[in-house]
Amino acid sequence: MKLRITACAALLIACMPPGAFGASADVAQEVKKLERAYESLKDMQAAFQQQTSSGAVAVVQKATGRVYFKKQGKMLWKYESPEEQHIILDGKTLWVYLPEDRQAMKNNFTTVPQHIVIDLFRGRIDVLARYRAAFVENAPGADGSLTVIELIPIEPDPTLASLVLWLDRATSVVRKSCLTDAFGNRTELRFEDIRVDQGLSDSLFEFTPPPGVDIFEPPQP
Numbered sequence: 454m455k456l457r458i459t460a461c462a463a464l465l466i467a468c469m470p471p472g473a474f475g476a477s478a479d480v481a482q483e484v485k486k487l488e489r490a491y492e493s494l495k496d497m498q499a500a501f502q503q504q505t506s507s508g509a510v511a512v513v514q515k516a517t518g519r520v521y522f523k524k525q526g527k528m529l530w531k532y533e534s535p536e537e538q539h540i541i542l543d544g545k546t547l548w549v550y551l552p553e554d555r556q557a558m559k560n561n562f563t564t565v566p567q568h569i570v571i572d573l574f575r576g577r578i579d580v581l582a583r584y585r586a587a588f589v590e591n592a593p594g595a596d597g598s599l600t601v602i603e604l605i606p607i608e609p610d611p612t613l614a615s616l617v618l619w620l621d622r623a624t625s626v627v628r629k630s631c632l633t634d635a636f637g638n639r640t641e642l643r644f645e646d647i648r649v650d651q652g653l654s655d656s657l658f659e660f661t662p663p664p665g666v667d668i669f670e671p672p673q674p
Contacts (some may be wrong), residue, residue: 481588483600483620488580490625491573496523496653499628499644501530508637520644522574526562527658541660548660557662559670569604569616583607589617596630598622611635 467632479489503516525544532538539550547562572578580586592601604616612634619629626649631641662668 457634462485476497480588480602481581483564483602483625484580484586487602487618487620487627488573488578489615494522494524494530494574495650496521497574497647497649498522498651499647502643504641506639508634508639508663511581521653521657523658524574526574527655528574529658539660541658543655543658546660548662548667550662552658555663555666557660557668579608580604586614592617592619593617609635632666 498519498521500519501517503518505514505516506512515535516532517534518530518538520531521529523529526542527544528540528542530538530540532540537552539548539552541548541550542562545561545563547560549558551557556660569578569583570581573580584606587603587605589595589601589603595601598621600620600622602618602620604618606613613632614635615631615633616628617631619628623626625646626647628647629643631639633639
């Protein structure tokens with residue numbers, strides 16, 4: 454089975470190493486605001502623009518769509534271009550569905566290491582226990598309405614060398630992120646039309662493969 458998976462899907466199964474360290478009081482305060490902002494939300498949705506570049510090849514891939522989050526670990530990424538793709542998480546099962554190819558990958562998410570996006574929205578992450586945090590001065594695209602923070606894993610991780618977050622100063626919600634891995638690959642995400650606590654239905658995060666769809670299910674460890 455041939456299944457194409459976006460950089461976003463790959464990030465969701467990245468392993469985040471634990472650790473402990475100190476940070477400056479100012480940075481620590483902004484990080485705690487970030488944690489509290491997502492902990493207080495019931496649900497959130499936004500339009501996104503994704504740009505992925507390779508550290509080895511001068512190729513930039515772009516994608517757009519809409520993302521939905523809901524408490525209890527529910528998530529949906531609906532890619533609209535360059536091709537339709539759905540990444541669905543109902544809290545236990547992670548699906549990656551390619552309608553055009555009639556293919557889907559199913560994974561038991563309870564056995565997959567968590568990603569910071571999921572942990573943040575669940576309100577189950579202490580960022581400063583996993584990352585070194587620092588302000589980024591004169592960050593590209595930053596203005597007076599944004600605070601820019603760089604997070605670096607305490608322990609070396611090939612899937613994540615650096616994560617830069619552009620935070621809305623009024624709400625502490627992420628407006629943009631840039632993840633770089635150990636090989637120099639970069640994934641940028643911009644979020645617009647952010648809406649919170651709209652009462653999203655649980656059914657939005659449910660997925661039943663249509664008839665005729667090939668399903669790939671990796672062996673469980």
